[in-house]
Amino acid sequence: MIDDDFESVFKRMIEELMGTFGMPMDNIRLRSWNDSFVDEPPEVQIDxxxxxxxxxxxxxxxxxxxxxxxxxxxxxxxxxxxxxxxxVQPGLGKKEVTIEVGFPIDLEKSTASHRNGVIEITAVKANSNIKNISDGFLRIK
Structure with a gap:
């Protein structure tokens, strides 16, 4: 008697649960979260x-x-x-990355490092009294 009641309550709970998750019960129609029926699942486009x-x-x-x-x-x-x-010149066949910092860069104090595919560049502002700022490459550590 108790087992029969438990089984019927459990079965009803499972049916209600499956119905709220949109699982088809007797037919092949899908139910969305707002209880409206949908004939076809929505088309999802992945960028x-x-x-x-x-x-x-x-x-x-x-x-x-x-x-x-x-x-x-x-x-x-x-x-x-x-x-x-x-x-930043990644290598052959790769697109160059250009970054504008908005101030003259001191090459001697600036640093660059490359670890696990991540490049970190610390660009230090050059003193305003230095008139000749040389262009060049930063050594990657």
Whole structure:
């Protein structure tokens, strides 16, 4: 007697639960969350992921920290500085990343590192009394 009651209550609970999750019970129609019936499931379009790396600039006051993620298959990236612009050259067949920092960069105090596909560049502002700012490459550690 108790087993029969339990079984019937349990069966009813499962049927209600399956009905709320849109599981077809007796027919092949789907029920959405708002209890309306749908003949066909909605078409979902998935956007392809971009090959562009993620670039984040963090203001440090006397400079800027630039973090570039998404360049996983790099072997020997190069970081070139030209006045207030940084060019990251990932390698052959890869698109160059250009970052404008808005101030002249001190090549001697600035650093760059590359670990696990992430490039970190610390660009330090050059002193205003230095008139000749040489362009060049940052050594990657």
């Amino acid at each position: 392809s992921m971009s090959d562009e790396p993620l670039v984040e600039k963090i203001d440090l006051g006397d400079g800027v920290l630039i973090v570039i993620d998404g360049l996983n298959d790099l072997e020997d990236p190069k970081v070139k500085v030209a006045e207030s612009t940084i060019f």
